[in-house]
Amino acid sequence: MSPETSCPWMGHLPRLQVRTWIEPVVASTQVAxxxxxxxxxxxVKEYYDAGGSSNHSASPSTRGAVEDxxxxxxxxxxxxxxxxxxxxxxxxxYWLGWLSDRYHRKISICVPLLGFLLCxxxxxxxxxxxxxxxxxxxxxxxxxxxxxxxxFWSGVMALGSLGSSEGRRSVRLVLIDLxxxxxxxCGSMASGxxxxxxxxxxxxxxxxxxxxxxxxxxxxxYSLLVxxxxxxxxKSNKALTTVDTVSGMVGTYRTLDxxxxxxxxxxxxxxxxxxxxxxxxxxxxxxxxxxxxDLAVVGTVDVMPLFVLRAPLSWNQVQVGYGMAAGYIxxxxxxxxxxxxxxxxxxxxxxMIGMVSFGSGALLLAFVKKTYMFYIARAIMLFALIPITTIxxxxxxxxxGSSYGKVFVIxxxxxxxxxxxxxxxxxxxxxxxxxxxxxxxxxxxxxxSFLAIIPIGIVAYKQVPRSQFEDITEK
Numbered sequence: 001m002s003p004e005t006s007c008p009w010m011g012h013l014p015r016l017q018v019r020t021w022i023e024p025v026v027a028s029t030q031v032a033x034x035x036x037x038x039x040x041x042x043x044v045k046e047y048y049d050a051g052g053s054s055n056h057s058a059s060p061s062t063r064g065a066v067e068d069x070x071x072x073x074x075x076x077x078x079x080x081x082x083x084x085x086x087x088x089x090x091x092x093x094y095w096l097g098w099l100s101d102r103y104h105r106k107i108s109i110c111v112p113l114l115g116f117l118l119c120x121x122x123x124x125x126x127x128x129x130x131x132x133x134x135x136x137x138x139x140x141x142x143x144x145x146x147x148x149x150x151x152f153w154s155g156v157m158a159l160g161s162l163g164s165s166e167g168r169r170s171v172r173l174v175l176i177d178l179x180x181x182x183x184x185x186c187g188s189m190a191s192g193x194x195x196x197x198x199x200x201x202x203x204x205x206x207x208x209x210x211x212x213x214x215x216x217x218x219x220x221x222y223s224l225l226v227x228x229x230x231x232x233x234x235k236s237n238k239a240l241t242t243v244d245t246v247s248g249m250v251g252t253y254r255t256l257d258x259x260x261x262x263x264x265x266x267x268x269x270x271x272x273x274x275x276x277x278x279x280x281x282x283x284x285x286x287x288x289x290x291x292x293x294d295l296a297v298v299g300t301v302d303v304m305p306l307f308v309l310r311a312p313l314s315w316n317q318v319q320v321g322y323g324m325a326a327g328y329i330x331x332x333x334x335x336x337x338x339x340x341x342x343x344x345x346x347x348x349x350x351x352m353i354g355m356v357s358f359g360s361g362a363l364l365l366a367f368v369k370k371t372y373m374f375y376i377a378r379a380i381m382l383f384a385l386i387p388i389t390t391i392x393x394x395x396x397x398x399x400x401g402s403s404y405g406k407v408f409v410i411x412x413x414x415x416x417x418x419x420x421x422x423x424x425x426x427x428x429x430x431x432x433x434x435x436x437x438x439x440x441x442x443x444x445x446x447x448x449s450f451l452a453i454i455p456i457g458i459v460a461y462k463q464v465p466r467s468q469f470e471d472i473t474e475k
Contacts, residue, residue, distance in 0.1 A: 034187030086420030088144025097409030108155030115146025181331015192321030359449030366439025
């Protein structure tokens with residue numbers, strides 16, 4: 001193995017292969033997204049709060065009624081906004097994935113980035129020119145018609161998979177997620193402070209939205225002018241492909257040393273390929289597990305901003321930014337989790353650890369009364385990112401590299417479509433239950449997270465025990 005392959009910082013790499021790294025695009029895009037998400041929430045809150053500001057000096061019961069009315073208004077806005085964001089990519093995302101497989105990988109990255117930029121510009125113009133809030137529906141439509149996050153992230157995953165060997169792909173993809181999390185953390189931490197840079201309601205948030213537009217612009221031009229598509233590592237390891245095709249889900253990530261993993265693949269006994277058990281069945285089970293788990297995550301993420309704005313937490317602008325930043329910590333802890341767990345656990349085990357982590361945190365979140373309890377619940381979710389990332393990595397070993405774009409975008413669109421339904425249902429449930437038990441949605445998410453373990457457990461049962469028992473019998 002050449003030094004360039006084993007160490008990405010050696011040889012003539014800086015001039016050529018550094019340009020294949022997708023991380024700068026991911027980082028700049030996510031900083032823009034985190035600033036935008038926090039800015040949109042605060043702009044919407046200020047918009048609806050302006051109508052009821054005169055009632056803040058009224059009795060506690062009146063203030064409570066105003067707060068509930070504001071919560072319903074914000075929730076109704078996000079129901080429509082999330083519907084637009086989730087449904088419009090269905091018109092274009094698959095075709096962008098198909099075009100990227102057939103013609104050029106950067107198509108599924110650059111076109112969505114253009115949509116991101118237009119959407120960020122929409123919020124900037126709304127703040128700058130005091131346009132009506134409904135303009136954000138049009139901005140979301142433009143973003144969706146350009147492929148949205150579904151097309152963008154499938155393109156990112158395709159480039160990340162092409163530029164890594166099968167033995168290191170799980171770590172490679174979660175490293176991209178780590179960059180995403182670090183960028184989101186920095187953006188969220190700064191969002192509350194940037195939002196307050198201009199005093200007065202008229203243009204509050206102008207600095208924040210301008211920064212978001214700047215970061216989105218950088219990501220678009222970097223992807224157009226600098227980014228290069230990496231050559232597939234799988235071509236140089238074609239002899240090992242048949243050994244690793246199905247074993248990727250039963251423990252090929254036990255070492256992070258690519259040389260060592262190759263020696264184990266060649267010298268050791270290759271695991272059975274499961275004759276009579278087509279990869280399609282395994283892919284289907286992985287799809288089901290990913291979708292159910294994503295339902296739990298999307299529902300929690302959509303309701304959480306509303307939850308922290310009302311009593312008993314009643315966060316201000318800076319606290320909202322800090323709370324969003326806490327959510328990005330899971331990108332760091334999930335990366336460390338994969339780095340450690342991949343040495344001694346199978347993929348299916350890592351997936352289930354992540355699902356248990358999120359389900360337990362969501363259950364505690366349902367009973368949060370103080371701010372410190374919120375952060376404890378978020379800390380329990382420290383491995384919540386592992387499942388979806390590891391499922392993507394496992395799928396990439398069951399399909400050809402030429403099909404990455406289509407398969408990843410189908411998965412992402414499936415998650416997006418179910419996410420739209422989840423967002424609407426969860427917002428309706430939240431409105432119906434916030435006066436009785438505000439943590440109902442989080443309890444439901446906890447149940448779904450544990451439910452998602454079942455299809456993953458079936459994959460583990462079908463792929464692992466039989467080979468282990470055969471080895472024990474032979475000995």
